[in-house]
Amino acid sequence: xxxxxxxxxxxxxxxxxxxxxxxxxxxxxxxxxxxxxxxxxxxxxxxxxxxxxxxxxxxxxxxxxxxxxxxxxxxxxxxxxxxxxxxxxxxxxxxxxxxxxxxxxxxxxxxxxxxxxxxxxxx
Amino acid sequence: xxxxxxxxxxxxxxxxxxxxxxxxxxxxxxxxxxxxxxxxxxxxxxxxxxxxxxxxxxxxxxxxxxxxxxxxxxxxxxxxxxxxxxxxxxxxxxxxxxxxxxxxxxxxxxxxxxxxxxxxxxxxxxxxxxxxxxxxxxxxxxxxxxxxxxxxxxxxxxxxxxxxxxxxxxxxxxxxxxxxxxxxxxxxxxxxxxxxxxxxxxxxxxxxxxxxxxxxxxxxxxxxxxxxxxxxxxxxxxxxxxxxxxxxxxxxxxxxxxxxxxxxxxxxxxxxxxxxxxxxxxxxxxxxxxxxxxxxxxxxxxxxxxxxxxxxxxxxxxxxxxxxxxxxxxxxxxxxxxxxxx
Amino acid sequence: xxxxxxxxxxxxxxxxxxxxxxxxxxxxxxxxxxxxxxxxxxxxxxxxxxxxxxxxxxxxxxxxxxxxxxxxxxxxxxxxxxxxxxxxxxxxxxxxxxxxxxxxxxxxxxxxxxxxxxxxxxxxxxxxxxxxxxxxxxxxxxxxxxxxxxxxxxxxxxxxxxx
Numbered sequence: 001x002x003x004x005x006x007x008x009x010x011x012x013x014x015x016x017x018x019x020x021x022x023x024x025x026x027x028x029x030x031x032x033x034x035x036x037x038x039x040x041x042x043x044x045x046x047x048x049x050x051x052x053x054x055x056x057x058x059x060x061x062x063x064x065x066x067x068x069x070x071x072x073x074x075x076x077x078x079x080x081x082x083x084x085x086x087x088x089x090x091x092x093x094x095x096x097x098x099x100x101x102x103x104x105x106x107x108x109x110x111x112x113x114x115x116x117x118x119x120x121x122x123x
Numbered sequence: 124x125x126x127x128x129x130x131x132x133x134x135x136x137x138x139x140x141x142x143x144x145x146x147x148x149x150x151x152x153x154x155x156x157x158x159x160x161x162x163x164x165x166x167x168x169x170x171x172x173x174x175x176x177x178x179x180x181x182x183x184x185x186x187x188x189x190x191x192x193x194x195x196x197x198x199x200x201x202x203x204x205x206x207x208x209x210x211x212x213x214x215x216x217x218x219x220x221x222x223x224x225x226x227x228x229x230x231x232x233x234x235x236x237x238x239x240x241x242x243x244x245x246x247x248x249x250x251x252x253x254x255x256x257x258x259x260x261x262x263x264x265x266x267x268x269x270x271x272x273x274x275x276x277x278x279x280x281x282x283x284x285x286x287x288x289x290x291x292x293x294x295x296x297x298x299x300x301x302x303x304x305x306x307x308x309x310x311x312x313x314x315x316x317x318x319x320x321x322x323x324x325x326x327x328x329x330x331x332x333x334x335x336x337x338x339x340x341x342x343x344x345x346x347x348x349x350x351x352x353x354x355x356x357x358x359x360x361x362x363x364x365x366x367x368x369x370x371x372x373x374x375x376x377x378x379x380x381x382x383x384x385x386x387x388x389x390x391x392x393x394x395x396x397x398x399x400x401x402x403x404x405x406x407x408x409x410x411x412x413x414x415x416x417x418x419x420x421x422x423x424x425x426x427x428x429x430x431x432x433x434x435x436x437x438x439x440x441x442x443x444x445x446x447x448x449x450x451x452x453x454x455x456x457x458x459x460x461x462x463x464x465x
Numbered sequence: 466x467x468x469x470x471x472x473x474x475x476x477x478x479x480x481x482x483x484x485x486x487x488x489x490x491x492x493x494x495x496x497x498x499x500x501x502x503x504x505x506x507x508x509x510x511x512x513x514x515x516x517x518x519x520x521x522x523x524x525x526x527x528x529x530x531x532x533x534x535x536x537x538x539x540x541x542x543x544x545x546x547x548x549x550x551x552x553x554x555x556x557x558x559x560x561x562x563x564x565x566x567x568x569x570x571x572x573x574x575x576x577x578x579x580x581x582x583x584x585x586x587x588x589x590x591x592x593x594x595x596x597x598x599x600x601x602x603x604x605x606x607x608x609x610x611x612x613x614x615x616x617x618x619x620x621x622x623x624x625x626x627x628x
Contacts, residue, residue: 002565002567002568003563003564003565003567003568004563005563005564005568006564006565006567006568006571009564009568009571009572010571010606013571013575013602013603013605013606014603014606016602017598017599017602017603017606018599020595020598020599020602021599024595024596024598024599038158040160041157041158041159041160081251082251084368089345093348095339097165099165101160101163101164101165104160106158106165117337117339117352118337118338118339118349118352119317119330119336119337119338120167120317120319120324120336120338120339121319121322121324121338121339121340121341121349122319122322122323122324122338122339122340122341122360122361122362122397123322123340123341123362123364123367
């Protein structure tokens with residue numbers, strides 16, 4: 001059923017898949033973690049945790065400034081009445097969230113291709 | 124010629140059937156996650172397997188239905204109507220919550236009390252207009268706080284409450300909602316699901332791969348990432364702590380868990396109470412009331428009812444007290460003490 | 466000739482059924498629109514029974530038809546990229562000799578997925594889709610093998626019928 005070249009082809013594909021998987025595994029530590037911002041249940045945007053940046057959001061719900069710095073995310077400023085999101089400590093682990101309830105805004109950490117530390121947080 | 128075509132056709136049909144079955148089986152691995160804002164909090168629902176789409180959709184509708192029924196913020200909710208009319212003929216959900224609340228009131232010797240709402244309003248936790256009420260105001264409001272004054276007739280399903288009393292199921296509503304959502308998952312034959320209703324975690328079955336769910340317990344301390352991680356299946360994990368809602372005035376922090384006996388925010392050395400049990404409604408009610416009780420009373424309460432639940436207490440020294448039923452499935456880097464029944 | 470036209474039509478119809486099954490229950494590779502390429506079976510058979518030009522037109526016609534009937538724009542672009550790349554690879558390998566039907570089918574399955582992924586990377590402008598590369602390579606290998614087995618059996622019967 002198989003010819004010699006067929007077998008070579010199969011082995012080549014498997015080796016290639018393995019190499020790519022290994023390569024991704026090594027480099028995913030830097031690129032895999034993303035900061036996802038959801039507004040009213042819909043995704044607003046995703047940003048790499050590894051790159052420092054400032055995300056400003058102004059919409060009908062209000063104003064929020066989210067800062068990504070040294071592998072951590074925190075809410076620097078918000079014009080919501082309760083300010084719980086600003087007081088929330090910086091997050092850096094998968095499945096951690098900062099919620100700004102009055103603005104229906106959620107900042108969550110999301111990691112692809114990596115075993116999570118935990119599935120959810122009771123608080 | 125004809126015979127051959129038949130053979131080709133049958134091979135083709137067989138393949139299509141086989142592939143379809145294969146694809147359907149693969150569908151078991153799919154997962155659906157939905158986020159929503161309801162009950163004044165942020166919720167996340169995830170279900171795995173076939174029907175997960177429909178199940179999560181039904182769950183969202185159930186949450187919205189209960190929110191409309193139980194919200195103190197809406198003029199039209201059953202809770203608001205009963206608080207206004209001081210009497211009413213109850214819906215199934217309201218009646219169930221009332222019965223459970225009265226049971227819990229008895230069980231916890233008054234530490235769980237749904238009639239504490241007038242005090243919540245006085246402190247501003249109902250409408251976020253925070254203030255510190257005067258001692259006389261607190262004392263006069265405390266006279267209305269008494270679950271035993273609610274008269275409920277189970278046969279006619281009628282309730283009558285005293286003129287000044289107000290009922291709020293806030294200490295139990297999210298737990299009840301998570302139990303109801305878990306039932307919906309069962310109805311849709313979902314083997315694996317997890318929901319986080321504003322920090323109240325409820326799990327259905329195990330994770331899709333058969334392993335246990337790992338739930339981290341939030342730390343109130345900035346320098347401690349988590350109190351620990353608990354591995355569970357088919358259980359609710361509900362934490363209450365003073366760090367959830369609070370305000371500061373003149374340098375003093377006032378949080379939202381009001382002791383129904385003193386009318387003041389609880390100050391007893393505990394910073395958080397986590398309850399682990401199958402019944403989300405009870406877990407929610409107990410997490411608040413054990414926080415009110417304080418460490419010693421909470422521990423003796425557990426010793427008397429250890430078959431009902433397990434718990435993790437955290438005190439101001441960042442020390443944990445873990446009941447023996449979960450010592451195998453709880454991991455922490457903090458100092459802890461195992462509480463055993465005898 | 467008429468016979469060959471009839472064959473082409475039947476093969477296109479069969480390919481559409483496969484594609485329909487795929488559209489109905491898509492595999493969850495994380496990228497919407499990416500498909501497994503079961504319809505490749507028909508293209509492999511056509512490659513052996515008919516002229517390359519006919520086989521090519523079967524491949525393109527079924528993709529366009531399926532996209533119009535039950536697909537979306539991105540899924541058509543993915544399918545076209547996958548279809549054209551896998552056809553080219555299969556044709557080249559067939560001409561180069563040394564590969565059995567099995568090998569050609571595997572090469573077709575793998576290149577079908579690679580083609581789709583390349584287009585997906587361009588469409589979503591995000592290199593992170595390459596995370597799916599290893600999975601898609603192995604998936605292509607497996608479908609290719611299955612298709613190879615079936616194609617071999619089908620061709621044995623069809624060739625007798627066609628001559």
